Amino acid sequence: MTAAERSAPAARSAALEWIGVGKRVGGRELLRDVTLAVPRGSISALLGARGAGKSLLLRLALGLERCDRGSVALLGRDPAGAQRVECARLYSRIGVVFTSGALFGDWTVARNVGFQCAQVQRQPAAEVARAVRESLLLVGLKQVEHERAGALPPGARQRVALARAIAHRPELLLLDDATAELDPIGAEALLSLVVQLRERLGLTVLAATREPSAALRIADQVALLHDGRITAAGSADEIRRDPDPALQQLLGGRAHGPIAP
């Protein structure tokens, strides 16, 4: 069975799919034959150590990089091969939260959160203001619209980044190690918000993370990316029982094992 045939049933219900993806960066083969699907309506976690290639996989999905081999289907389309207008349309159906939040620090919170509505969809100012207010309320922030985004504490910054990602009501939310720079309380709060938002907005969520506890707690399905491949995948319970040495090393937080510290 070919990769395409194997993925055919998944493709019908997948919000995001990588099929046989390979990618070399700087002469190193970082991804080899990665095939993975994110079912619609699910919270999926892409688990992997630092440098495993999680962000690269997301960048390929978003069309920010091109695959050397294989293909990507983001809501049924490969953004790398799409025209700018089509790409913008596709991006209007997704939201992304980056590791550092990637907010524009000199801008106000409102300008950051309302960016897509104002600058891309060109909605009237009143509608943009309403979308900003509603999104900030959804992430538990009040009366911060006029504050400079860069002046907020890290936890609030990530919430603002989350508000920006959902302001245009996307179908798919991608989190690229979004809790990596937060303290445990901030990380827990953000993850709880993501779970709530999935329910309230009917989102599909993919969280790339190096935190096994976070992945196992919130995700319906977890996949481990190790050595450029998906080496384990399944529900949280299946993952806990999986004997994959890299997975067990990551779950146990051990220094010795196939993952180099």
Place this chain on the structure above:
Amino acid sequence: MSAFRQGTLALVAESGRRLLGDSLVAVAAASALAAAGLALAAARSTADLGFVAASARLWVRQLAPLVAALVAAARLGPALAGELGAMRVGDQIDALVTLGGDPRRQLVVPRVIAAFAALPALAALADAVGLAIGGGIAAGIAGAPAARAALDGFARGDVLSGLARASLSGVALAAIGCALGLAVRGGAPEVGRAAARAGGASLLAVLALQLLLGLGAPA
């Protein structure tokens, strides 16, 4: 006004304010020094007031915009390369793209417009400071007729020509800084390298532009 226009105008204003704030004192000081040197040479070397008038014309047409552009080259190009490079490293550019934005339209164009508008303001400052200092020195050495010759030595068209040169320099400087900033790949050291490259490239661009626009031609 739509939120889109508000956002774009805010970016233009912000970039322009930053550029002017950074460069006003430096342009004033550089203009004072350069004009003083020119006026001393012009007033001492000859009793011909025509030479004083030609110096004043040379100042507003070519030297004042050059002073403004050189000061801006030292600050604007590296600042923009550093700013956009940091945005690249900090994922803001990618965030903007995945929000459906266009970095060229939303980040580069407002900065180019700001530089297009701000450089003539700097050149006008250089004009004013240079004429005041230079005219004062010429009057001190050669008397009031020298000052009058300096002020009568140029026409409005000369001033406008100088301001237009400054605008073109602003566009070139902003374009260089933004292009090198957006091209950053990697981490913080790459941002530093891009800023340094932008400084060198900006200086060369200003000089090349002045040559192209006829710096060598007699005023």
